[in-house]
Amino acid sequence: MPQKRVLVVDDDAKIRTLLRRCLEGDGYVVDEAANSQDVRDAFADGVPHLVTLDLNLGDEDGLNVAREIRRDHDVPIIMLTGKDDVIDRVVGLELGADDYLTKPFHVREVLARVHSVLRRSERHAPVAAEPASTEPTNEGLLDLDGLKIGLDRMLLIDRAGQHCELTTADFKLLTVFLNNPKKPLSRDRLMDLIGGHDWTPLDRTIDNQVARLRKKIERDVSRPILIKTVRGIGYMLAERAVDQGFVSSNTA
Secondary structure: OOOOEEEEEOOOHHHHHHHHHHHHOOOOEEEEEOOHHHHHHHHHOOOOOEEEEEOEEOOEEHHHHHHHHHHHOOOOEEEEEEOOOHHHHHHHHHHOOOEEEEEOOOHHHHHHHHHHHHHHHHHOOOOOOOOOOOOOOOOOOEEEOOEEEEHHHOEEEOOOOOEOOOOHHHHHHHHHHHHOOOOOEEHHHHHHHOOOOOOOOOOOHHHHHHHHHHHHHOOOOOOOOOEEEEOOOEEEEOOOOEEOOOOOOOOO
């Protein structure tokens, strides 16, 4: 099995060296990037399996680098942020980052997060994509208000039959809702189920992820009918997905 390739993005050479030694010692192939151009050059040589991205890149904004990566690729991203950079963490997660680490960090925590994110990414990795015009089979798919969802392939097909791209974080949240239909879930419970961090009343991570997911699955984002806001609690998937392998007489 080929070694996993990790791209370490940080303008601090000492941090890059620390992460390189840590990851290479665990069997990963490591490339380094100090700025956005280095990132583009690294991706031109091949898409890595994972990116660690410092959001404070000196004169550059790491969030812009994250946007550029996410625009063209679904590679897992672990952000590195300062301890008090709550807003950056929230925006980064909204952009589709899969996890974050606050500085200072321990190398063992870095390895644990890398292992965890890669496992989740592999678990939800889609099979070879079919052309968007190909009519998908119903086998193994769930139907949710006209959407076709393949949990084992991280597959979402919209109501027009087009493949819809979801980040790993988006699909984890969708999976949690599908596994808990018609159950009000608090933000704290949602954070726990998606494998996130402790939620606080000022943390907007879940709200931002729900808003992003609604854009992908709701018929009218301004009037959501699938993911309902439950005042004072959190959110709830209002409908139960139907297995395409059979037709139920009760669609409620």
